[in-house]
Amino acid sequence: MDQMKNTVGKARAAFNSRKACSLEFRKQQLQALRRLLTENEDRIADALHKDLNKNKLDTQVFEIIGLEGEIALLLEKLTEWAAPRPVERNLLTLMDEVYIQPEPLGVVLIIGAWNYPFVLSLQPLLGAIAAGNAVVLKPSEVSENSAALIKELIPKYLDKDLYQVVCGGVAETTELLKEKFDHIMYTGNSTVGKIVMEAAAKHLTPVTLELGGKSPCYIDKNVDIDTVCRRIAWGKFTNCGQTCIAPDYILCDKSIHEKVIERLKETIKEFYGEDPKKSPDYCRIINTHHVKRILSLLEGSKVAYGGQYDEASCYIAPTILTDVSPTSKVMKEEIFGPLLPILTVNNVDEAIQFINQRDKPLALYAFCHDKKVLKKIVAETSSGGVTANDTMIHFTISTLPFGGVGNSGMGAYHGKFSFDTFSHHRACLIKSLKMETVNKVRYPPGSPEKVKWIKRLITKQVNFGKLGLVFIGLLGALLAVLMKVLLLH
Amino acid sequence: MSSTKEVAARLREAFNSGKTRTAEFRLKQLKAMLNLMKENEGALLEALKKDLRKPNFESIISEVLFTKNEIVCAINNLTEWMKPEYVEKTLVTKLDTCFIKKEPFGVALIIGPWNYPIQLVLTPFIGAVAAGNCAILKPSEVSPNSSQLLSELLPKYLDKDCFAVVCGGVKETTELLEEKFDYIFFTGGTHVGKIIMTAAAKHLTPVSLELGGKNPCYVDKSCDINNTAHRIAWARFLNMGQTCIAPDYVLCTKAVREELVPALINCLEEFYGKNPQESEDLGRIINEKHFNRLKALLSSGKVAVGGQTDEKDKYIAPTVLVDVKETDPVMQEEIFGPILPIVDVENIDEAIAFMNRHEKPLALYVYSADNKVVKDVLERTSSGGFCSNDCIMQMTLFFLAFWRSWR
Numbered sequence: 001m002d003q004m005k006n007t008v009g010k011a012r013a014a015f016n017s018r019k020a021c022s023l024e025f026r027k028q029q030l031q032a033l034r035r036l037l038t039e040n041e042d043r044i045a046d047a048l049h050k051d052l053n054k055n056k057l058d059t060q061v062f063e064i065i066g067l068e069g070e071i072a073l074l075l076e077k078l079t080e081w082a083a084p085r086p087v088e089r090n091l092l093t094l095m096d097e098v099y100i101q102p103e104p105l106g107v108v109l110i111i112g113a114w115n116y117p118f119v120l121s122l123q124p125l126l127g128a129i130a131a132g133n134a135v136v137l138k139p140s141e142v143s144e145n146s147a148a149l150i151k152e153l154i155p156k157y158l159d160k161d162l163y164q165v166v167c168g169g170v171a172e173t174t175e176l177l178k179e180k181f182d183h184i185m186y187t188g189n190s191t192v193g194k195i196v197m198e199a200a201a202k203h204l205t206p207v208t209l210e211l212g213g214k215s216p217c218y219i220d221k222n223v224d225i226d227t228v229c230r231r232i233a234w235g236k237f238t239n240c241g242q243t244c245i246a247p248d249y250i251l252c253d254k255s256i257h258e259k260v261i262e263r264l265k266e267t268i269k270e271f272y273g274e275d276p277k278k279s280p281d282y283c284r285i286i287n288t289h290h291v292k293r294i295l296s297l298l299e300g301s302k303v304a305y306g307g308q309y310d311e312a313s314c315y316i317a318p319t320i321l322t323d324v325s326p327t328s329k330v331m332k333e334e335i336f337g338p339l340l341p342i343l344t345v346n347n348v349d350e351a352i353q354f355i356n357q358r359d360k361p362l363a364l365y366a367f368c369h370d371k372k373v374l375k376k377i378v379a380e381t382s383s384g385g386v387t388a389n390d391t392m393i394h395f396t397i398s399t400l401p402f403g404g405v406g407n408s409g410m411g412a413y414h415g416k417f418s419f420d421t422f423s424h425h426r427a428c429l430i431k432s433l434k435m436e437t438v439n440k441v442r443y444p445p446g447s448p449e450k451v452k453w454i455k456r457l458i459t460k461q462v463n464f465g466k467l468g469l470v471f472i473g474l475l476g477a478l479l480a481v482l483m484k485v486l487l488l489h
Numbered sequence: 490m491s492s493t494k495e496v497a498a499r500l501r502e503a504f505n506s507g508k509t510r511t512a513e514f515r516l517k518q519l520k521a522m523l524n525l526m527k528e529n530e531g532a533l534l535e536a537l538k539k540d541l542r543k544p545n546f547e548s549i550i551s552e553v554l555f556t557k558n559e560i561v562c563a564i565n566n567l568t569e570w571m572k573p574e575y576v577e578k579t580l581v582t583k584l585d586t587c588f589i590k591k592e593p594f595g596v597a598l599i600i601g602p603w604n605y606p607i608q609l610v611l612t613p614f615i616g617a618v619a620a621g622n623c624a625i626l627k628p629s630e631v632s633p634n635s636s637q638l639l640s641e642l643l644p645k646y647l648d649k650d651c652f653a654v655v656c657g658g659v660k661e662t663t664e665l666l667e668e669k670f671d672y673i674f675f676t677g678g679t680h681v682g683k684i685i686m687t688a689a690a691k692h693l694t695p696v697s698l699e700l701g702g703k704n705p706c707y708v709d710k711s712c713d714i715n716n717t718a719h720r721i722a723w724a725r726f727l728n729m730g731q732t733c734i735a736p737d738y739v740l741c742t743k744a745v746r747e748e749l750v751p752a753l754i755n756c757l758e759e760f761y762g763k764n765p766q767e768s769e770d771l772g773r774i775i776n777e778k779h780f781n782r783l784k785a786l787l788s789s790g791k792v793a794v795g796g797q798t799d800e801k802d803k804y805i806a807p808t809v810l811v812d813v814k815e816t817d818p819v820m821q822e823e824i825f826g827p828i829l830p831i832v833d834v835e836n837i838d839e840a841i842a843f844m845n846r847h848e849k850p851l852a853l854y855v856y857s858a859d860n861k862v863v864k865d866v867l868e869r870t871s872s873g874g875f876c877s878n879d880c881i882m883q884m885t886l887f888f889l890a891f892w893r894s895w896r
Contacts, residue, residue: 021868092882103871194690201686204679204698211693356505380507382592397587399576405594406671410695427874429883430863433713433856439879443723444760444770446546454550460561462523 004172007164008136008179011107014161015134020104023078029129029158030078033122034071036157037064040149044118047145051117052239053284053314062239063118066396070123073398073415074130081419082132084428091457092438097430102423104132105206106182111173111196112139113187113210114286115242115336117146120210124185125163127418133183134162138176140188141169142286181205183422187244188212189334190407208411208421210244211404212334213361217247217391218351218377220368221255228367228389229263232340233271235365235391237318240283241338242290245363247391248335249324250342251351257344261320264340265305268318277308277315284314285337291316294337297330301341326354348373352380360384360406365391384408493661496653497668500596500623503650509593509621512571514648516564518618521646522611523560526553532638533607540606540632542773542803547728552607559612563619570619593621594695595671600662600685601628602676603775604731604825606635613674613697622672623651627665629677630658631775670694676733678823699733701823702850706736706880707840707866709857710745717856717878718752721829722760724880726807729772730827731779734852736880737824738813739831740840746831750809753829754794757807766797766804774803774826783826789817790830815843837862841869849873854880 019025037044041064048054048063084099108128112121121139128135137154139147151165166176177184177199186196187210200207217235219228235247252260272279285291291311298307298321306319316338324330324341331341345351348368355364364383368374374388384404387394394400395414403412413421441453491499508514526533530553537543537552573588597617601610610628617624626643628636640654655665666673666688675685676699689696708717725735741749761768774780780803787796787808795808805827813819813830820830834840844853853872855863863877876883 018869101867101875190693193693197690197693198687201683201690204682204686204700209693378590379510393582394587397576397579397582399578400587400589405592407693410693424871426872427883428867429874429876429879431876431878431882433716433858433878436716436719439716439720442550443719444544444546445762445768446544446770451546451549455554458558459554460558460565462561462564 004166004175004179007166008107008176008181010161011134011136011164014159015104015106019159020129020132020134020162023082026130026132027075027078029163030071030074030126032157033126033129034068036153037067040153043149044146047143047149048117050145051114051143052242052286053282054239055280058238058281058283063116066119067122067126070126070398070415070418074126074419077416078130078419081130081416093429093431095435096432097428099428101426101428102131102420103426105422105424106133108133108135108422109176109179109181109184110135110137111184111186111188112137113244114140114142114146115239115244117143118150120187121150124187124208124413124418127413128183128185128422129158129163131419131422133422135164136176136181137163137165138173139165139167141167183208185411185413185421186210193409208403208413209409210402210411210413211362211407211409212244212336213359213404213408214248214331214334215245215361215363215365215383216351216355216358217250217365218345218348218355218367219250219252219256219260220348220366220370220373221253222369223256223367225256225259225263229260229267230270231390232365232367233264233267233318236340237268237271237282237338238392240285240316241340242283242286242336243392244336245385245392245395246336247340247363247365248361249331250340251345251354252342254344254346257322257342260342261304261322264320268305268320272318276317277310277313282318285316286314288312288314290314290337294335294339297333297335297337297339299330300325300328301330304342306338348377352377355381360404360408362404362408363387363392363394382406384412493655493664493668496625496655497596497665497670499650500625500653503648504593504595504623508648509623509651512567515619515621516567518647518652519560519564519567519615522615522618523557523564525642525646526557526560529638529642532642533635536634536638537607539634540603541728541731541775543728544770544772546770547772551728552605556608556611556615559615563615567619591620595622597622597624597672597674598665598668598670599624599626600673600675600677601626602733603629603631603635604728604733606632607639609676609699610639613676617672617674618652624653625665625670626652626654627662628654628656630656672696675699700851701733701825702848703737703820703823704734704850704852704854704872705840705844705847706739706854707837707844707856708739708741708745708749709837709855709859709862710742711858711862712856712878713858714745714748714752718749718756720879721854721856722753722756722807725829726757726760726771726827727881729774729805731772731775731825732881733825734874734881734884735825736829736852736854737850738820739829740834740843741831742835743833746811746833749831750793750811753809757794761807765795765806766799766802771807774805776803779826780805783824783828786819786824786826786828789813789819793831795827815846837865841866844870852876852880852883 045056045059086099110124139150154165180203185208190211193209193211272282276282301321302323304320304322306317308317319339321341362384364386366377385394398415401412401417402414441450534548537548575588669692674697682698682700790810790813793809793811795806797806808828810830851873855866855877874883
């Protein structure tokens with residue numbers, strides 16, 4: 001489609017005009033995005049309500065506040081992050097300027113997801129803008145109201161040439177992926193993640209893939225079950241379970257199994273009342289395709305609580321599953337819905353073994369008082385991120401990189417990690433043409449004498465302390481002077 | 490001999506056993522690597538001589554010393570690097586512990602090139618070992634003596650369950666790429682880079698691709714022409730031009746060219762004598778295929794010095810070409826040989842426009858005594874790395890991330 005070519009071409013021409021180089025310009029764009037959010041809060045809440053039955057409060061908490069915080073952070077830190085980053089020099093370059101210069105990559109493609117349609121499209125956009133790139137944004141067509149609103153609002157607030165929004169489904173995305181980008185960020189599932197990376201490979205485009213997986217949640221026996229169940233229920237049933245870092249399933253100690261089920265039931269009632277369908281705080285499944293998919297996962301397990309559904313209104317009740325076999329359907333794919341399977345283990349080692357037999361998840365949760373046990377779990381498993389004794393909170397800390405590993409993704413973002421992800425880190429060495437005497441050791445014709453000098457100048461020694469490095473620095477300078485005096489060549 | 494599948498499975502089992510997790514284990518392997526380098530210097534130099542007729546002078550510095558330094562850097566810093574990185578907390582998490590934990594990926598695949606067949610395969614390998622991964626090394630079949638030596642030596646020094654060397658060509662590499670790795674590190678050409686990334690996509694394996702490109706070298710009128718000529722010539726003709734960050738071509742005004750060419754000619758005689766083919770300090774082209782490829786490029790522009798070839802000896806004289814046009818064959822691909830084209834430009838703006846018309850290179854060089862000129866080029870271009878008033882030296886800095894251009 002020529003349209004895609006034109007869109008990307010426009011963004012590239014705008015990038016090449018260098019207007020996004022100026023930090024002032026980038027800050028203005030970020031401030032404009034902030035205005036977009038504050039001036040359209042109601043319309044955003046309305047779109048999210050239509051797409052996911054999300055209420056106003058949840059919109060604030062899960063979509064708006066995080067973005068506003070990120071914008072404030074970027075505005076505060078941009079000058080610092082965009083500045084050259086000096087690095088340690090070696091003897092040969094003691095007199096030179098050595099630093100890493102973050103630079104924009106060029107034209108970035110951001111493919112958003114439908115479950116948090118604003119934050120998962122706009123948070124990467126913020127990072128890409130801050131790093132000085134042009135952006136083509138492709139919000140998810142599945143959350144159609146949010147996508148339409150993003151398409152309408154972005155050109156009203158941001159530079160129309162540098163930042164383009166493309167709407168559409170599989171066909172449009174496939175066309176878009178034929179174009180050459182300088183970075184692609186995709187949030188979604190592993191299957192499409194592979195397709196995105198393969199398309200990126202044709203142009204050698206680096207990718208950040210925020211994927212998913214089954215995030216395990218281990219509960220140790222000596223915990224305050226009330227608090228634990230509340231935190232897990234919150235993480236699981238927010239957005240009707242449609243969160244990439246929702247606790248997917250529970251592994252709990254056998255001895256507390258019954259108590260956990262009871263407390264979870266009570267917590268669900270506390271949160272959503274006897275009939276969650278009537279609760280204004282309970283979302284809906286995005287569409288009937290996913291309703292069918294999630295319902296098919298019930299097969300083979302026992303419904304300990306919930307299980308009600310209404311396909312027409314995309315409603316599935318918060319549901320607890322027990323008697324779950326590790327090989328059942330619900331344990332084979334990421335649930336991404338309000339089903340919470342509970343499996344039992346005899347001890348923490350069994351839990352670790354269970355987790356390690358599966359793909360590395362995006363998040364891992366462990367509830368335990370014993371710091372030693374927590375340390376053990378962190379040391380012996382792997383995941384994108386970890387929150388111990390709570391769920392999802394690690395997402396909110398912008399000083400922590402948010403991303404997956406293995407099947408749950410590659411790369412990371414949030415805060416400075418966003419800025420760095422969308423930047424090229426250029427290695428810079430600024431020398432002068434002086435000190436040529438030192439350089440002469442490296443020119444042919446070679447000689448054993450020259451080799452000796454070079455070894456003296458650049459050989460590193462094992463286990464030299466910091467003081468030793470200072471000494472070596474002084475020695476190096478002395479050697480350089482000696483060489484000039486001895487007039488090697 | 491184990492099949493690729495068996496080797497990969499063995500390494501995965503070793504990784505899952507957790508033995509690479511401790512600093513003690515990793516330090517033991519790194520120290521063993523250092524011993525490998527110290528105890529086999531002779532054999533390494535010999536292999537490099539057979540593969541590339543690499544002069545000992547070059548081998549010691551660019552292959553052995555560089556690799557040893559990388560190992561020592563890892564040994565000295567490992568404990569520090571392994572520590573969790575504590576981060577600033579939010580108000581809500583003030584009472585909590587927040588940190589970034591560095592973890593090994595798992596089983597890494599490292600595919601090496603033929604031009605620095607020891608250093609360019611061992612440097613990433615050292616990183617993988619230090620980070621606690623198991624790793625398969627696939628050295629280049631195009632430099633068979635170096636690869637053979639590595640496949641003999643590594644198992645003698647390192648843990649055989651965690652580290653393996655797989656030798657072979659396209660067939661073996663394709664087989665390897667069907668296995669699932671947790672990280673793939675590739676050094677080589679752009680074309681194969683795309684194949685590697687496509688294969689990696691099937692398993693969602695993150696990759697590092699150290700590729701190449703045409704590294705431009707802008708020479709300004711304000712520079713010391715003699716020093717400039719020395720540094721450019723050294724960098725261009727090191728390893729017979731077969732260096733990914735060698736200056737690929739020069740951009741300068743006609744006036745600068747008129748001074749630069751004689752300076753380069755003098756340099757070449759200083760470095761290699763009146764008949765460079767007899768110099769012990771000049772390597773050779775890796776094989777017939779590349780020799781023929783390079784010979785064809787000599788017809789671009791006009792030969793200012795050099796141009797002689799000897800097929801049997803895989804020798805091409807250090808050559809400077811002038812009157813080279815942007816459309817000439819020598820300007821269409823990464824040269825990777827001892828040919829230095831000089832393209833005339835009117836001024837710095839034309840030079841920058843020229844550079845920006847082409848793919849982002851791995852390195853970009855500027856020679857000028859005027860800081861403004863240096864900063865101007867730096868700000869208006871993009872490249873993996875940048876060095877002013879020298880070439881290649883940005884690679885010697887261990888703490889300067891050797892970030893790459895993706896194309």
